[in-house]
């Protein structure tokens with residue numbers, strides 16, 4: 001096992017006709033890391049992932065995935081990857097059990113097919129044909145097929161689209177299990193909560209390039225940004241932006257005892273994300289992080 005990154009991308013470019021879908025994208029994913037790629041529709045996420053998977057040719061830039069150039073890598077390389085595409089409709093006549101067992105046979109160190117079926121919550125559907133599954137169940141089957149080969153690196157393109165909330169939680173548990181096994185995961189998602197829950201690092205892509213990246217809590221300097229402290233006085237609501245909310249709260253508590261209407265607010269990941277992709281101002285914290293206990 002090498003300590004070289006699982007994925008190294010520099011200055012990646014890809015155009016479809018006039019449309020520059022990927023426009024100088026740089027990305028490194030360390031071994032064992034879980035990275036979530038966020039970005040609006042059309043940002044270039046799927047194109048990038050497909051290039052990394054070796055399914056799409058690039059126009060320019062350097063790409064290394066598990067040490068090889070996907071444009072030239074062969075079968076042995078592919079067997080070390082787990083790929084979950086946005087949707088697959090082939091093999092719809094086969095049952096869940098048949099498909100997972102069939103895919104497992106391609107890999108030298110495949111996971112146990114039944115364990116994988118259990119892990120994605122499809123035990124009761126093992127004899128159901130793929131075409132008879134609901135959208136969310138179909139997606140779970142895609143995930144099962146992506147991980148059954150015990151890949152070193154898994155690409156998950158919008159893995160939980162169409163999942164109900166419980167299925168999404170179950171999927172998160174599944175990813176936690178993959179993390180325990182040391183699997184490197186690169187996923188794209190439109191669910192900020194998912195990125196926040198799963199990812200060691202979030203990479204925000206807009207117009208074909210990376211516009212920000214960092215741990216979910218630090219993205220865009222979120223932790224460094226000022227908190228907004230709000231409280232109510234007999235003269236009406238008050239608010240103050242501060243780098244030291246604890247000191248301000250202590251001061252307020254000294255003055256008022258129990259501080260009426262006290263809130264300490266910081267920008268959420270969603271606020272930061274929207275500001276990065278240009279849909280909202282970055283400076284308005286929107287939601288309380290945690291209730292603040294005031295010392296008496």
Ligand SMILES: Nc1ncnc2c1ncn2[C@@H]1O[C@H](COP(=O)(O)OP(=O)(O)OP(=O)(O)O)[C@@H](O)[C@H]1O
Pocket residue numbers: 016019020021039040041042043044045046047048
């Ligand atoms: N096969 C194609 N032919 C022509 N244009 C394409 C093709 N695939 C993608 N595009 C265009 O390239 C841009 C990037 O698309 P891509 O699918 O990579 O974005 P994305 O970030 O994955 O979007 P989404 O969140 O909607 O999945 C878009 O403008 C899209 O319309």
